[in-house]
């Protein structure tokens with residue numbers, strides 16, 4: 007059996023083929039042509055993960071679907087009748103399929119009658135949407151992936167694509183090998199992406215508008231502006247240039263304000279000037295900012311001024327984070343949009359009202375994500391349905407979000423796995439997950455692909471569109487929500503895109519409105535717009551000859567002032583949050599796969615060596631980070647890739663995976679005033695050293711985290727037979743080990759367990775294990791701060807295994823022969839660790855990634871680890887040269 011579907015992780019939207027029970031990259035999908043990154047390559051490991059939600063639950067008790075859906079429908083109706091439609095809200099997800107999104111949006115905006123549906127895509131790309139609408143008149147990405155392969159210069163702004171869009175990065179690197187593409191990375195942090203660039207500009211936080219204003223001035227002064235293009239297709243050039251001249255009159259002024267070397271700024275400007283084929287890629291470093299929309303428009307201004315748009319190898323290109331953020335934009339999943347790229351303007355509202363036959367349609371935008379949770383907190387919203395997302399971890403001021411949900415009279419959460427948000431729900435609805443549901447997604451280059459089911463959902467789990475349609479029907483809208491299958495929804499969505507659309511809206515997939523079920527099932531990846539013959543635009547690239555969807559057909563350049571973020575002396579550092587290579591969102595899937603947890607086994611607070619010295623923090627030591635909104639203790643990583651004055655903390659870890667919990671608890675709720683996107687990379691924080699008094703490693707088979715109190719740091723990772731917990735404390739270890747209750751809790755000791763121990767107080771060594779029926783159930787190893795714990799690594803091999811009585815003490819003493827301790831995983835596809843790669847480089851005097859691949863396979867599948875392989879080659883090469 008072969009089923010073609012798409013990866014559920016990032017906005018690259020790679021095709022995945024399920025062939026006779028094995029998942030691999032789809033060789034004919036135009037996004038990846040068979041490639042997969044480390045996350046995509048591990049999808050097979052996520053197919054039967056434990057802990058699935060399989061039954062509807064009402065206040066913690068199992069219920070039937072009828073009971074749960076009747077309750078949601080009747081409470082929504084009662085709340086609407088008592089308090090008005092704006093007292094209800096939906097908060098949905100870029101993980102949704104387009105069909106899920108369409109039905110949820112239609113229910114909320116069309117029939118409940120409020121704009122209050124927003125999505126976690128607000129946290130991801132709302133600034134790009136707003137920037138596109140301001141410049142082009144509609145939210146349209148003008149280019150396609152092939153442009154990256156045909157460009158002579160690729161500018162990456164706030165985008166660590168080597169880790170966040172790895173397959174696309176791999177395509178770029180492959181074409182660079184052939185055509186020598188120049189790459190400029192603009193990012194305060196020297197990421198894996200920036201390391202491989204020809205030029206890295208580690209600019210000061212928030213200075214992208216200034217840098218691109220300076221570029222616009224430079225382009226004008228070097229006669230690199232395309233005056234004919236502007237005359238025919240653009241308005242606002244003079245004002246935009248005048249504003250740019252006010253903020254960025256010279257390279258020296260730009261360089262000083264952005265804290266860059268003037269020569270490097272000039273080099274970037276020269277490259278942009280002389281290379282005709284330029285693609286500017288941007289993602290969260292641009293979008294997640296208090297001035298994200300202006301950053302987007304500063305980039306668009308430079309492309310519009312030079313006419314570099316919509317032609318092969320050139321154009322601005324927003325990379326979306328989530329697999330179907332683009333599909334959500336098509337159906338109006340953002341609170342300030344209507345379906346099919348329509349807006350809250352009278353003509354569009356009326357058109358949608360007639361198409362949906364929805365007399366109560368919303369007449370104004372709803373709450374954007376941050377405002378929505380504020381409205382829940384102060385009681386304006388009294389009933390909320392959260393679907394396929396985990397705002398209790400990911401929203402700014404996550405602690406306040408949790409308090410708001412705890413106070414809300416009705417919280418419904420639909421998801422596939424338990425999360426910190428499902429824990430706050432009155433009603434939990436079990437959702438079908440990837441591989442179990444059918445529909446479509448749209449990737450960053452506007453390519454619509456099918457997601458197809460290849461297995462049945464467990465228990466009573468159901469697709470999200472079905473849940474929303476069922477609630478709508480139970481609220482009295484039977485006819486309008488009479489869908490039987492995703493194809494019914496898709497046809498309506500496609501028909502709406504073409505309804506009264508004679509080219510005014512670029513988003514037009516009317517040609518797909520009459521697909522029968524078989525054709526929908528067989529639908530191949532296709533880029534929109536795909537309009538009816540003879541109408542509207544088509545093709546992989548847009549706007550090469552103008553024709554923007556604005557009233558006058560012209561794109562708009564905008565005058566942009568440079569805005570400065572406020573400073574606080576008591577919180578002198580800037581917290582930047584982002585992804586690590588092998589994790590996705592709050593780890594509900596990827597955090598359960600052992601091989602994906604080895605590249606970055608725990609949350610780390612990375613800071614520049616200078617700040618580390620000033621704060622008294624050592625590499626690998628503990629550090630406390632405080633903001634106005636929360637605090638956490640994490641292990642520190644002293645890293646000169648982080649800009650001085652900044653710290654970096656990954657976004658993935660939640661209360662389930664670490665005592666530090668979600669970094670969202672610390673993040674401020676400042677938003678871009680146009681897009682409403684939170685400034686997730688600009689929270690002011692302070693960092694202090696925490697004096698570690700002990701460290702430990704706990705291994706145990708059972709799940710459920712130990713209660714370790716406020717003075718212990720831990721982070722959890724799955725291993726083959728259970729879980730390992732890296733631990734450290736800052737009060738005397740005796741508080742832990744002298745309490746039998748604590749030890750029993752740590753080791754999950756039941757009455758039939760046998761408890762053994764080994765101690766050497768002079769070396770601060772204390773080890774305990776529990777066995778049931780002679781099998782090792784759990785063990786914990788304590789040591790002095792900074793001590794390594796290789797014995798614990800050895801013991802992990804015995805978890806769930808019988809241990810002979812004569813071997814038990816030697817197991818705790820670390821005398822049992824065992825495998826070498828595991829090291830940092832570099833290649834997750836072939837499980838190749840750093841130590842093996844380094845020793846091969848040394849032994850065989852390797853100098854290329856290809857040689858490593860030939861010897862160890864590392865880097866030959868997804869390519870996500872190639873930047874790290876290059877780093878190891880450089881480091882080992884330098885060492886060899888030094889020895890020689």
Ligand code: SF4
Nearest residue numbers: 013015016020043046
């Ligand atoms: S790049 Fe990786 S995570 Fe993104 S869609 Fe492709 S395989 Fe999935």
